[in-house]
Amino acid sequence: xxxxxxxxxxxxxxxxxxxxxxxxxxxxxxxxxxxxxxxxxxxxxxxxxxxxxxxxxxxxxxxxxxxxxxxxxxxxxxxxxxxxxxxxxxxxxxxxxxxxxxxxxxxxxxxxxxxxxxxxxxxxxxxxxxxxxxxxxxxxxxxxxxxxxxxxxxxxxxxxxxxxxxxxxxxxxxxxxxxxxxxxxxxxxxxxxxxxxxxxxxxxxxxxxxxxxxxxxxxxxxxxxxxxxxxxxxxxxxxxxxxxxxxxxxxxxxxxxx
Numbered sequence: 001x002x003x004x005x006x007x008x009x010x011x012x013x014x015x016x017x018x019x020x021x022x023x024x025x026x027x028x029x030x031x032x033x034x035x036x037x038x039x040x041x042x043x044x045x046x047x048x049x050x051x052x053x054x055x056x057x058x059x060x061x062x063x064x065x066x067x068x069x070x071x072x073x074x075x076x077x078x079x080x081x082x083x084x085x086x087x088x089x090x091x092x093x094x095x096x097x098x099x100x101x102x103x104x105x106x107x108x109x110x111x112x113x114x115x116x117x118x119x120x121x122x123x124x125x126x127x128x129x130x131x132x133x134x135x136x137x138x139x140x141x142x143x144x145x146x147x148x149x150x151x152x153x154x155x156x157x158x159x160x161x162x163x164x165x166x167x168x169x170x171x172x173x174x175x176x177x178x179x180x181x182x183x184x185x186x187x188x189x190x191x192x193x194x195x196x197x198x199x200x201x202x203x204x205x206x207x208x209x210x211x212x213x214x215x216x217x218x219x220x221x222x223x224x225x226x227x228x229x230x231x232x233x234x235x236x237x238x239x240x241x242x243x244x245x246x247x248x249x250x251x252x253x254x255x256x257x258x
Contacts, residue, residue, distance in 0.1 A: 015041055016049050020058065020074065029067045070112065072135060087216060088120050090250050091207075094243050095122040095218070102236060104222040107133060109145040109204070110215070116146040124222070131197075133221075138196065141177060144204035145217040148190035151181040152206035153214045188244065189237050193224055201227035203236055205244035210252025218244060 018039050022030070030038070036046045050068065053059040057073030091108045099106040099122040107121045118133040140146030184190045190204045202221040206214045220240060227236070 012045075012049065015039060015045065016053060019046075019049055019053070020070070023059065023068065023070045029069055031066045032068065035068065087207075091218070091247060092120070092122070094247050095120075098122075098218070098220065098239065098243055099124055101239065102220065104220050104226070104236075105132075107145075107219040107221070108207075109149075109217045109219050111149055112137065115139055116143060116149065116217070118145075118219075119216075126222070126226075133196065142192075143195040143219075144190035144192035144202040145219045147181060147192065148184055148204040148206050149214050149217050151184035151190065152188070152208070188241055191232060191237075193227075196221065199224050201232075203227075203232065203240055205240045206248075207244065207251065208248040208253040212253060215251065218247060 019035060022035060022038055032043065032046060032050065035050075036043050039046065050059060050061070054061060054071070057071045059074075060069050060071040061067075062069070087110070088108060095106045095108060103124045103126055105121055105124050107118050109116050109118050111117070115137040116139075117137050118135065121132065121134050123132070138146065140150055188205060191201070192204075193201045196202055200221055201224045202219055204217045204219040207216045207218060209215050218240065220236060
């Protein structure tokens with residue numbers, strides 16, 4: 001006798017996957033009540049699922065705001081998957097070449113909600129270096145990667161910077177931020193000092209896909225005392241802009257020269 005496929009489904013598991021999927025939305029950072037409403041389940045059922053996923057590190061709860069987001073274990077799983085996927089596989093040789101050329105750490109960074117996730121890296125051979133950032137997340141406007149992703153986005157990000165995003169990064173002067181993002185958009189590169197930690201300088205360029213969508217950023221960082229202005233302008237920035245175009249082309253992006 002043929003059985004219906006839904007005979008074997010476990011509703012709690014289905015609800016858990018629906019919850020994780022809801023948290024992957026680009027602008028998602030919901031409270032428990034919003035999640036219950038979206039998933040159309042009771043608060044008690046949702047609470048049990050959230051507690052279970054939180055214990056496994058798949059979900060994190062901000063006790064101050066009451067919001068939920070994907071946990072580091074979820075990103076760990078994603079990283080294992082993406083190790084065989086295109087973004088890391090394609091970027092890795094270019095990252096290695098860039099790291100050897102400048103002898104500084106190079107990262108591939110992607111977007112998650114209102115934050116930047118440092119996904120993978122190629123380290124330098126320098127004795128003095130910053131602590132590794134793989135797996136760490138930062139608000140958009142605290143670092144060069146987040147700023148260049150926002151500035152180079154094709155979705156009108158310059159006009160739609162929310163006060164919440166800016167506040168999360170400690171930004172109080174919106175006009176100054178908008179001016180900085182416009183400069184980044186014009187130059188195609190972002191440079192930030194101390195955003196990732198005292199004495200750390202980061203330089204980031206955007207990576208675009210075939211549709212012109214920003215899918216991440218390539219970030220080079222090192223101690224500020226090595227990242228002198230003349231070195232940035234004559235060596236690092238031109239090199240970063242070159243690999244940004246090269247890597248974007250590998251994802252199918254075709255730059256229109258006018």
